[in-house]
Amino acid sequence: MWHVIPLFIALPLAGAFLLPVLGRGRRWVSDGVSLAVTVSLCLGSFWSLTKLQESAVWVYTVGGWKPPFGISLVLDGLSAFMLVTVNLVAATVVLYALRYLDAFTGRWQFHCLFLLMVAGMNGVVLTGDLFNLFVTLEIAAVASYGLVAFGTERHELEAAFKYAVMGSIGSLFILLGLVLLYSYTSTLNMADMAAYLQARESGSLKGIVLGFFILGFGLKAALVPFHAWLPDAHPSAPAPISAMLSGVLIKSLGVYALCRVIFCVLGFTPAISEILIGLGILSMLIGVVLAVGQWDFKRLLAYHSISQVGYIILGVGLGTPLGLAAGLFHLFNHSIFKSLLFLDSGVVEQATGTRDLRRLGGLNHRLPVTGGTTLAASMAIAGIPPFNGFWSKLLVILAAIQAEHYWAAFWAVVVSVLTLASFTKVLKYAFLGDLPERLRNVHEAPVSMRTALVVLALICVVGGVLWLPELRSWFLDPAVGVLGAGPAGMAESLVRYWP
């Protein structure tokens, strides 16, 4: 089992390095390598979940050096949960992208950068070393800058430049926080650092480092004060890339890294809880208020991403076991239905050539599968009972009430209603109603794209079942256990490690 952990990063890297050598002219090489790697990673991540039943934490020391000296890869509940989310969405997005890329040139470059992004995200999720977290975060970020500007059109380049500037500022603040932490604790291993910080009561330095990390990871997760880049970057990226960006990139680079640093290294305090809840509510409100007035399909989805991340941060910020479970459950659900919505918008854009809702109409007649999956995803994001979004939003609201944050629960309900209104508008203008004349000969997406859509839609419908006790103890509870245990749990991985 042990050798599988580094393969999560080595396999996509080897695939990405292979492409410029072999994949230049040959289309089937880049498609085959990319699909094979992502599907095997997806299966591997499910397999790693089963491994968690044997022992809660698997610490793999790279190069055989004992933890505080070398870099150790830590596979615990939280990282296995994130691995499943990242690689599941990545596999379906690659399946979708195979035929979507027919309209683009430079196919091997897309697959190469895509594999690098997946390798970076797997690296962030698996690492147990703070500087290594920064390096793998940079891999995913630099690969995504290139992918946002993939279409080399005017607005995409401008959006990519702004995204690169804000991403670099975020990385600089993370690096600053890291320098101060290294100077104070003189170690980079998260577990060792957690143990050192627990032993010492340090006043203002911990606050400053916390501020740098919230600024840096907040920029990556597009929390409200730093969300300016997202509404430009996500819509102008090609559809599979905006699905990956909104679906998993802002979560694994932003939300996961923030949780890992705050809960497992610095320790969770009521003050931090208040900050996170405030940021969560702010993101929810501003995201949805800006989204309601939008007429560009993908821009509307991008604003909704900001508001849904607000839900996750609110859930996690409560700190109670129910809050953590609800936040992580919503993180998984949001990755599924948000990437499905962006993939649908890609089909609509390629079929009709426009993203403006006012110029669309009655697409259900010509695009039945896309219409059906968009309906499922819209119901899920709006929180309609049978779908997975409903369960996680309900749990976030219940957790807020249980933790006596009544205002938070109230705003969560208001935002959910506004989201429902915004998505009924999308359905009414784009899919229902009569088909305008010029959309007469619009044809449905190819089979591979439709299978990807249907797979994600099925998860949306059946996702609520994950909250059943036996499934929950298998998927969500280990992750909540890691966050709940905090620095003490993390320090335990210093003792049990392999070779």
Added chain:
Amino acid sequence: MMVDVLLILMIVGAIIALEVKNLLSAVVAVGTVGLVLSLVFLLLQAPDVAITQLAVEIITVILLIRATLRLELPQSPLISRPVGILTGLCFAAVFLILLVPGLKELPAFGSPTLRVAQTYLDQGLADTGAANLVASVLLDYRAYDTLGEATVLFAAVIGVLTVLRAQGRKGKQVSKGAEHGEE
């Protein structure tokens, strides 16, 4: 003491680089900041870092000069709004004042607490056989970092090739400024 003087020189160089109107002289000013930084690294007993900073600075200035040379730049003074400078200054002041108590808790300059690094110094040669301890940390103790970092450079190179390719979407006329098609 020498380090402080060079630091102030770098700050002045950076301010000049940002405020001067002609782009080319701005790039040259940033080049001086980088070279003085390389000097500072030498003074701080970090030869590896100094030579890397020098080489990286040279190639950055080459690329930046290419971006600003022979281009018809509008001569309109690109003064940023004075209110922008004021808000920037007060934000910086608040940021720095909040920072001072935290910096006091750090170990004093010149006496780092070497918990993990002491084993690198003591057993570095024995464990890895490399005399240059920075290379032993870089390529043996933390080799995985270097793999990640080489991948970042690889991703940037592929990103540059992607952004500069002639035609992003099939069917669209060759977008402006494209040099040679690449498929």
Added chain:
Amino acid sequence: MTQYFLCFVLFCVGLYGMLAKRNLVKIILGLVVAEAAVNLLFVLVAYRTGAFAPIVEAGGGPTRMVDPLPHALVLTAIVIGLATTALMIAIAMRIYAHYGTYDIEEVRELKG
């Protein structure tokens, strides 16, 4: 203490350049300066008074050495900075090819 403070002042100058400037190249210059400041802070943290470079000499030279770990981290951070800067220069030149200007305000109006 003063070295750390001056280093943060340099970081603020770089950050100001990235946020307040309108010219794309000036924003990239701000990024270069900010990254120089952070790399410098790394090496300042590693300095040890009266210590020597972390290279072991054959004849058993001085053993009081500077901390090698931040040097390895700075080497990584410098090359990551180079990678991001090269990518942003490429995007900025392509924007210049489309819009004919490096001024981000005009780019925003022309975007339409």
Added chain:
Amino acid sequence: MEKSEKPPLERREEAGMTVVVKTVTRLTVGLIFLYGWYIVVHGHLTPGGGFVGGIILALSFVHLTLAFGRDAAEATLPARVTGLVEGLGALLFVGIALLGFLGGVFFRNFLPKGEPFALFSAGIVPPANIAICLKVGAGLFSVFLALVFFRFDWERRK
């Protein structure tokens, strides 16, 4: 890859810089290249390493390209070869990492350490340095080529 149209004949011979620069370049390019390799190979003994050596190698080719113009650079190191070398360097480095599995763990230093200050010592450090040097050098040179020979429209019309 179709070639961009050749510059008109009368501009041909002044591609690159004046004769003075060309003769000086003929002398210095070899030295820079050799110095780059020295830095890479002695990476584990003296300051330097894969990254600096790679950048210096790239700078030697940049030096050649600036002095003799694009065609000389194409002759010495065509664009396809740089892409290939970069990919191979990257694969070599990942290969070294995966070969670590033989020694039991990912990235294990499985080669013999050799006696301390010799050239062939320190296990995987020298081969890794060489792999990084190939990758960084080829990568940066292809970035330089892509950026410098990126003709804006009006430059092409001149």
